[in-house]
Amino acid sequence: MDILKIATFNINGIRSRLPALLEWLEREGPDVVCLQELKAPDAAFPINDIHAAGYGAIWHGQASWNGVAILAKGMDPLESRRGLPGDEGDTHSRYLEGAAHGVIVGCLYLPNGNPQPGPKFDYKLAWFERLINYAAGLYNSGHPVVLAGDYNVVPTDEDIYNPRSWLKDALLQPESRERYQRLLAQGWTDSVRARYPDERIYTFWDYFRQHWQKNSGLRIDHLLLNAELAPRLRSAGVDRWVRDRPRASDHAPTWIELDMGAKKEGAKRQRSTLKRSNTPSKITAWSP
Incomplete structure (x- = not known):
């Protein structure tokens, strides 16, 4: 597999939008997928349907909100961490990490933080600090790493259709x-912006005021690459057609393609050296 396609998709409810997810997997065929906002407990994750589509998965669910998962075509990701370190009392299912197809994949769902100011915004900033602290070690691990997910941050005014309409929103706050x-x-490459430095690229259109129909969007879904992966970036994009489907998520899948070349022999070595988390993995035995 010389070209590796990695995508992130805030599914906004995996049970209600499972048909849309399966349609997208069949049509676009990404090799690795990070999902956010499963809004389902672990027991309700549709692993049989995911297997039938040709993917293995690990997941960290939560009833009614949050929840993240990593899918990998033709294999089970090897889980290396669930949950960020730094707050043992944090019960939100927002971070999951594993190895798949020779790459370490961190799947994240950063807190929204609204309304702000207030405790939800304080939690957002504290979670962000924990991510920054943890990501420094990942970046310098020597392994190829991607941090993919819904960051709930609009990086600049060029990443939103009209910042004036969102000035009080937590996604645009200076903090x-x-x-x-x-x-x-730390050195991470914002892959979509690296490929399209001067274009307005959106990944999210809310359900209000015909924002999808008017292309009034935001770019809040990001795939960050460390120094081992950034030189391999070949293309990036957003599967906007998914957002146009009936009862769609308010996000569209965002993806990158990496040229992995022939240097895949280190994958087994990587799998054996990864630190395992204290929480048992949800890896299951299956055949695609």
Whole structure:
């Protein structure tokens, strides 16, 4: 597999939008998928349907909200962490990490933070600080790493149709943007912006005021690459057609393609050296 396609998709309810997910997997065939906002407990994750589509999965669910998952075509991801370190009392299912197809994949759903100011915004910033602290070690791990997910941050005014309409929103606050820039300052490459430095690219259109029909969008779904992966970036895009389907999520899948070349022999070595989390993995035995 020389070209590796990795996507992130805030599904906004995996049970109600499972048909849309399966249609997208069949049509676009990404090799690795990070899902957010499963809004389902672990027992309700549709693993049989995912297997039938040709994918293995690990997942970290939560009833009614949150929840993240990593899918990998033709294999089970090897889980290396669930949940960010730094707050043992945090019960939100927002971070999951595993190895798949020779790459370490961190799947994240950063807190929204609204309304702000207030405790939800404080939690957003504290979670962001934990991510920054943890990501520094990932970046310098020597392994190829992608941090993909719904960051709930609009990095600049060029990433939103009209910032004036969102001035009070947590996604645009200076504190949110400053933390995103501090994360990038570790060396991470914002892959979509790297491929399209001068274009307005949107990944989210809310359900109000015909924002989808008017293309009034935001870019809040990001795939960040460390120094081992950034030189391999070949293309990136947004599968906007998914957002146009009936009862669609308010996000569209965002993806990148990496040229992995022939240097895949280190995958087994990577799998054996990854640190395992204390929580048992949900890896299951199956055949595609």
